[in-house]
Amino acid sequence: YTKAIASFDLAIELEPGFSLSWYNRGVAFQEMRRYDEALESYDQALALDPFNTNALINRGIVLRALGRYDEAMESYQLALEMSPHSAEIWNNMGVVYSDLGFVEEEIAAYEMAISLDPMFAAAWDNKGMAFASQGRNDEAIAAFDRALAIDPDDEVVRWRRDTLKQQLALREMVVRWAVIAGVVVVGYVGVRVWKRRSNPGS
Known part of the structure; x- marks a missing residue:
């Protein structure tokens, strides 16, 4: 990306008012995490x-990567005014809601993304992670299954789904043992630390 940035810098020097050069420069820096x-x-x-x-x-x-969540949401809302039927924007808004801890708003945003694009695998995956974080495990597994039906080669989603299934099977085994032993088991199985996936502009 260093050579690409040098090319964009030269293009900007020659024509500083050409917005696409600035945009492409931003994409290159973003890929480098600068x-x-x-x-x-x-x-x-x-x-x-x-x-x-x-x-x-x-x-x-x-802005989200910089931890400036309110500004990130403002940017998405401006984009949504121009492209109200963009599933990607709704998905990305859901990711910011996740960062802020607003799970119901997060799930609603993914559902809006899916309603606009039912084949949007990342939104199904994110929805599954949101459900898992709340212990809504059957719904989480169903969402992961939908993501995998769309993209069967996504091994990360497959790992998430299988990990959750293994945790549920382990809990069931513990509960059965507890019934035999007369012990009360509390809590739920759910994974809170999985990171949601944003989608960049084209």
Whole structure:
């Protein structure tokens, strides 16, 4: 990406008002996880072309990576005003809701994404993780199954689903032992630490 950035810098030097060069520069910095520089580039691109939805989406991803969740949500909401039927934006908003701990809003955002694009595997996966974090394990497994039906080669989703199934089987075994031993088992099986997946602009 270093050579690509050098090319974009040259293009900007020759024509500083060309928004696409700033946008592409932002994408390159984002891929390198140099988020402050990516944000600066996206802001420049948007100053020149305020209707660049992909720049707003990627700006939201970068702001989230920087821990600036409210600003990330504002960026997504602006993008949504321009592309109200974008499943990707709703999915990314769900990821920010997850960061903020608003699980019901998170799930609602994924459901909106899925209603707009039922074949959106990442939204099904994220929805499964949200359900798992709440101990809604049957719903989580069903969501993971839907994601795998769409993308059978996604080994990460398969691992998540199988891990949850193994945990449930282990809990069932513990409960059976507890019944025999006369012990009360409390709590639920659920995984809280899985990271949700955002989708960048094209």
